[in-house]
Amino acid sequence: MAVLETDVAGVRLRNPFLLASGIWGESGESLAGAWRAGAGGVITKSIGSAPRAGYPNPTIELLDGGAMLNAMGLPNPGIDEYPAEIEIARRAGATVIGSVFGGTAEEFATLAGRIADTGVVAVELNLSCPHARGFGAEVGSTPEGVETILRAVVGAVRIPAIAKITPNAADPAALAAAAERGGAAAVSAINTVRALAIEPRLRRPVLAHGLGGLSGPAIKPIGLACVWQIFERVRIPIVGVGGIETADDAVDYLLAGARAVQIGTAVAGRGIGLFGRLPADLDRRLEALGFPSVRAAVGAAHPPADGAPRPAL
Amino acid sequence: MRTVVPVVETVVETPSTVTLRFDYPPEAAPGQFVMVWLPGDDELPMSLSYLEGPRKGVTIKAMGGSTRAVLGIAAGAPIGVRGPYGNRFDLAPRRILVVGGGSGTAVLAPAAEAAARGGASVAVALGATRASELLFRDRLRAAGLRVEVATDDGSEGTPGFVTGLVERWLSTEPFDAVWTCGPEVMMAKVAALARARGVPTFCSVERHMKCALGLCDACALGPYHVCTDGPVFPAERLLATPDFGRFHRDAAGRRRPL
The missing domain is CATH 2.40.30.10 (Translation factors)
Structure with a gap:
């Protein structure tokens, strides 16, 4: 039996499979449901200062090959009402990470403080939503912006701060390095990849917002590349996100440098029961590859620091 | 797609x-x-x-x-x-009471027709605010179903809510299942009446919906997602949630009274 327990930013996780922000995260009962299904932890929907309805539909489009495009527009109940939902998830015993988005460093700090008060174990900063004006990647696409936000948040809360990094930048690893300088306890990579779908018969984009974010299996190689590069630039733990559907996908992310992973889009095709199956699948896979634990696999595809030869089958 | x-x-x-x-x-x-x-x-x-x-x-x-x-x-x-x-009505019951309130009859009409074609005995209780708002009354009668009507203003059929009709029908005939769609307060009342007679009720419910793929959580209803777990639910499951008949979520995901 491989040891599946892992830790990120000092937070112990019963297994490395986290529910990604934006999926099943608007209601406390849904978060509790993902936890009961077997997730190692659950990340809330990104919460802002005020309630937001998000964009009109269509907000989502399934593409061939399991890829998905979305521009939800950061809908959320707002920080005043959302703590009641977190409370429901916590009462179910869930390990809850709170996600927040802001337009300025001060807003991030305020929101992080408010969500920390709910008892979440860590706060993930959405620095990477690719389709919300004034938020997400618009404030998280430069190292200076990321570092400033992290410094403000780290100065305001006692719980660990996790920076969720955008892949839609020239050098995502530089953003992760900036987060580390700012005091981040971990980075999550990646958020969705900016993308577009056209409906030619209607001569318009499919999504009401126009641009959206791509997720699903199509973006796994992009996520792996980001995690790989970030691993070589920072010492803080990395949470891998992007196109993970199977234990094999997770193993790839672990070997690229991730200590835990997030699952989002795969819930659509495989159902929430996926979280119940993945740990056992990962256990078998790690054993077959000769890894005694998740931790032993982290970064194992990188050249050994001491120049020792890699073990081969 | x-x-x-x-x-x-x-x-x-x-x-x-x-x-x-x-x-x-x-x-x-x-x-x-x-x-x-x-x-x-x-x-x-x-x-x-x-x-x-x-x-x-x-x-x-x-x-x-x-x-x-x-x-x-x-x-x-x-x-x-x-x-x-979404899921579907189970067409197995042989004696079905269909209870439609307002536009809720939209989803019930093809289900009632399919059940009747399959040999089930189907009775329909239709309710609306007034006679002109009765949906699919003629369509259902044309399909050979027994249809009775209630209107809030008494302009056609039994005056008052459709639940009055339901009570009468349940007390005079045996049914294996009740199918209902309409205002949730109505559905909850219908389910309670049917339960008192030992008849299971299946409700088609509506919530704000965005992805329809079981991802975005907009249509969360208790532990369920209406898009993938529903829209048809056994009434007892809905009645066990804190929301059915009382709360829905708005586009921002805030719980609000229905």
């Missing part, structure tokens, strides 16, 4: 309800819904009110916002369709 098709025909069913017919070949079962995109406006979940063969139909009540825009759609206008999604 959506199809853009022209509206082939529009039918004004009642002063506030319109049916859009369009050709969309995927097979659908009674109870299922499609996401209908009104380009430039919105995309909404709509139960299929016609589902036999390629010419499907949805019947929408104009309640405001985008549903009101539906009233202005003319034949030939393009709409986007994806689905069908």
Whole structure:
């Protein structure tokens, strides 16, 4: 039996499979449901200062090959009402990470403080939503912006701060390095990849917002590349996100440098029961590859620091 | 993965309800819904009110916002369709009481017809505010079903709520199942009446919906997602949630009284 327990930013996780922000995260009962299904932890929907309805539909489009495009527009109940939902998830015993988005460093700090008060174990900063004006990647696409936000948040809360990094930048690893300088306890990579779908018969984009974010299996190689590069630039733990559907996908992310992973889009095709199956699948896979634990696999595809030869089958 | 098709025909069913017919070949079962995109406006979940063969139909009540825009759609206008999604009514029961409130009858009509075609005995209790708002009364009678009517203002049938009809029907005939769709307070009352007689009730429920894929959580109802776990639920499961008949979630995900 491989040891599946892992830790990120000092937070112990019963297994490395986290529910990604934006999926099943608007209601406390849904978060509790993902936890009961077997997730190692659950990340809330990104919460802002005020309630937001998000964009009109269509907000989502399934593409061939399991890829998905979305521009939800950061809908959320707002920080005043959302703590009641977190409370429901916590009462179910869930390990809850709170996600927040802001337009300025001060807003991030305020929101992080408010969500920390709910008892979440860590706060993930959405620095990477690719389709919300004034938020997400618009404030998280430069190292200076990321570092400033992290410094403000780290100065305001006692719980660990996790920076969720955008892949839609020239050098995502530089953003992760900036987060580390700012005091981040971990980075999550990646958020969705900016993308577009056209409906030619209607001569318009499919999504009401126009641009959206791509997720699903199509973006796994992009996520792996980001995690790989970030691993070589920072010492803080990395949470891998992007196109993970199977234990094999997770193993790839672990070997690229991730200590835990997030699952989002795969819930659509495989159902929430996926979280119940993945740990056992990962256990078998790690054993077959000769890894005694998740931790032993982290970064194992990188050249050994001491120049020792890699073990081969 | 959506199809853009022209509206082939529009039918004004009642002063506030319109049916859009369009050709969309995927097979659908009674109870299922499609996401209908009104380009430039919105995309909404709509139960299929016609589902036999390629010419499907949805019947929408104009309640405001985008549903009101539906009233202005003319034949030939393009709409986007994806689905069908969701579960279905179980057609196994042999004696079924169908209880429709207002536009809720849209999803019940094809289910009642399919059950009757399969040999079930189907009785229908239809309720509306007034006679002109009774949906699919003639269609259901034409299908050979026994239809009784209640109107709030007494302009047709039994005056008062449809629950009065339900009570009478349940006390005079044995039923194996009750199917209902309409205001949740009505459905909860219908379920309570049926439970008192030991008859299981199945409700088709509606919630704000965005992805329809079981991801975004907009349609969360207790531990369920209406898009993938529903829209048809055994009433006892709904009654065990804190929300049924009392709360829904708005577009921002805030719990609000119904």
